Amino acid sequence: MSHTPLATPQTGAPAVRFEDFGLSADILRALADQGYVHPTPIQAEAIPVVLQGRDVMGAAQTGTGKTAGFSLPIIQLLLAHASTSASPARHPVRALILTPTRELADQVADNVKAYSRHTPLRSVVVFGGVDMAPQTAALRAGVEIVIATPGRLLDHVQQKTVNLSQTQILVMDEADRMLDMGFLPDLQRIINLLPKERQNLMFSATFSPEIKKLANSFLKNPVTIEVARSNATADNVTQVLYKVEEEAKRDAVAHIIRERGLKQVIVFSNTKIGASRLSRHLEKEGVKAAAIHGDKTQAERMAALEAFKQGGIEVLVATDVAARGLDIAELPCVINFDLPYNAEDYVHRIGRTGRAGASGDAISLFTDKDARQLADIEKLIKHTISRLQLSGFVPPRSADRRPRHEGGSEERQGAVRSSYGRSGYAPRKEKVDPWFLKPYEPAPQSASDEAREDASQPGATKQKAKVAALLGGMPKR
DNA sequence: AAAAAAC
Numbered sequence: 001m002s003h004t005p006l007a008t009p010q011t012g013a014p015a016v017r018f019e020d021f022g023l024s025a026d027i028l029r030a031l032a033d034q035g036y037v038h039p040t041p042i043q044a045e046a047i048p049v050v051l052q053g054r055d056v057m058g059a060a061q062t063g064t065g066k067t068a069g070f071s072l073p074i075i076q077l078l079l080a081h082a083s084t085s086a087s088p089a090r091h092p093v094r095a096l097i098l099t100p101t102r103e104l105a106d107q108v109a110d111n112v113k114a115y116s117r118h119t120p121l122r123s124v125v126v127f128g129g130v131d132m133a134p135q136t137a138a139l140r141a142g143v144e145i146v147i148a149t150p151g152r153l154l155d156h157v158q159q160k161t162v163n164l165s166q167t168q169i170l171v172m173d174e175a176d177r178m179l180d181m182g183f184l185p186d187l188q189r190i191i192n193l194l195p196k197e198r199q200n201l202m203f204s205a206t207f208s209p210e211i212k213k214l215a216n217s218f219l220k221n222p223v224t225i226e227v228a229r230s231n232a233t234a235d236n237v238t239q240v241l242y243k244v245e246e247e248a249k250r251d252a253v254a255h256i257i258r259e260r261g262l263k264q265v266i267v268f269s270n271t272k273i274g275a276s277r278l279s280r281h282l283e284k285e286g287v288k289a290a291a292i293h294g295d296k297t298q299a300e301r302m303a304a305l306e307a308f309k310q311g312g313i314e315v316l317v318a319t320d321v322a323a324r325g326l327d328i329a330e331l332p333c334v335i336n337f338d339l340p341y342n343a344e345d346y347v348h349r350i351g352r353t354g355r356a357g358a359s360g361d362a363i364s365l366f367t368d369k370d371a372r373q374l375a376d377i378e379k380l381i382k383h384t385i386s387r388l389q390l391s392g393f394v395p396p397r398s399a400d401r402r403p404r405h406e407g408g409s410e411e412r413q414g415a416v417r418s419s420y421g422r423s424g425y426a427p428r429k430e431k432v433d434p435w436f437l438k439p440y441e442p443a444p445q446s447a448s449d450e451a452r453e454d455a456s457q458p459g460a461t462k463q464k465a466k467v468a469a470l471l472g473g474m475p476k477r
Numbered sequence: 478a479a480a481a482a483a484c
Contacts, residue, residue: 129483270478320480320481341479
């Protein structure tokens with residue numbers, strides 16, 4: 001079920017309603033079930049265009065109502081054009097939606113199911129890490145809509161349990177992410193199985209040259225829909241930075257969560273091990289936490305996400321598996337335990353808060369080692385982020401780091417504040433470095449910039465080159 | 478330096 005609150009119309013502007021799009025009564029009924037009346041801007045733009053059968057290149061962050069923007073008109077199109085297949089037994093898939101992560105696929109599938117619940121259309125979600133049998137059974141029984149991650153879908157293709165020869169509509173959700181993750185060959189393989197004549201919808205949070213190239217080769221005369229300026233951060237998200245010593249980061253996160261009384265927060269770690277460690281540390285500190293990352297089983301990942309949505313867990317410690325697409329209602333705060341390696345990921349991570357008009361906080365920890373990453377991020381978002389002092393937090397002195405439980409577990413509540421001057425804590429006068437306050441000046445774009453990028457992110461650059469080479473060999477549409 | 482995705 002979608003948790004994305006849909007926008008209320010601008011005062012004074014004519015209020016567009018879902019009823020105005022000519023959607024079938026069964027779809028409107030499903031929307032009414034959820035209390036949705038007014039489309040968000042991207043929905044208002046995308047729905048008519050998709051209904052016309054046009055290809056779409058959509059630049060939209062998650063939280064803009066993008067999923068409904070494509071799934072509602074797709075459902076309508078499938079209802080309007082009854083399957084031409086003489087033999088329903090062959091059950092060709094009519095619409096295919098591809099996503100980069102399993103969780104995103106699952107979530108899109110929940111939305112599609114909700115919007116199509118009063119229609120005869122059937123859908124199934126297909127991704128790895130879970131038993132293949134139920135997916136196979138659903139595919140054999142027949143579905144009109146498949147939502148999938150590329151790998152498992154190709155697995156089904158090999159098993160001949162899925163028929164893509166009649167697929168009229170293809171959606172590539174989070175296309176930039178799919179490129180980052182090296183899905184291009186898989187995408188190519190899947191697209192080769194589809195009919196040449198079809199409708200293509202591609203969504204991407206960013207408009208990189210690679211994405212434009214992908215759009216050029218996959219889309220036919222697309223309508224471009226751009227809702228938020230790409231690479232911009234929502235201005236309803238308050239971003240702050242706290243400088244912390246490396247060894248004090250875990251305590252700092254616990255402190256921030258306690259101090260602010262956070263009850264629902266995602267903390268991003270750059271590594272799977274880091275995420276697990278931080279999660280355990282928070283648990284020890286009495287904070288209900290769980291980690292979600294690629295080394296967890298799919299069952300653990302789903303359980304963590306569900307517990308977080310239900311409120312049984314207050315802190316979800318995640319790698320970038322959760323950086324994009326996860327739709328969690330009104331997340332008030334996101335914490336970057338590590339600054340991300342790629343500046344773009346910063347935008348995606350903090351996009352988890354301040355959704356659909358609500359305000360949010362994005363808190364990032366940084367150390368001396370993060371200067372370059374920070375500079376890259378501020379260059380991308382085109383402004384500086386406020387450096388603040390972490391009030392009341394006194395990091396444990398590394399020289400005197402004895403076990404902090406000697407006084408018994410009862411004193412854990414507020415221990416950081418109350419333990420000044422004893423058990424290894426000491427107040428420290430902190431001064432703001434002058435460079436903190438320097439206004440951001442964009443560096444002149446030059447060839448040396450490229451060279452710097454090469455030096456700082458060899459992996460990312462190599463990956464980009466690989467994608468570029470693959471894209472170069474693709475046909476122009 | 479990392480993460481994600483099929484078995």
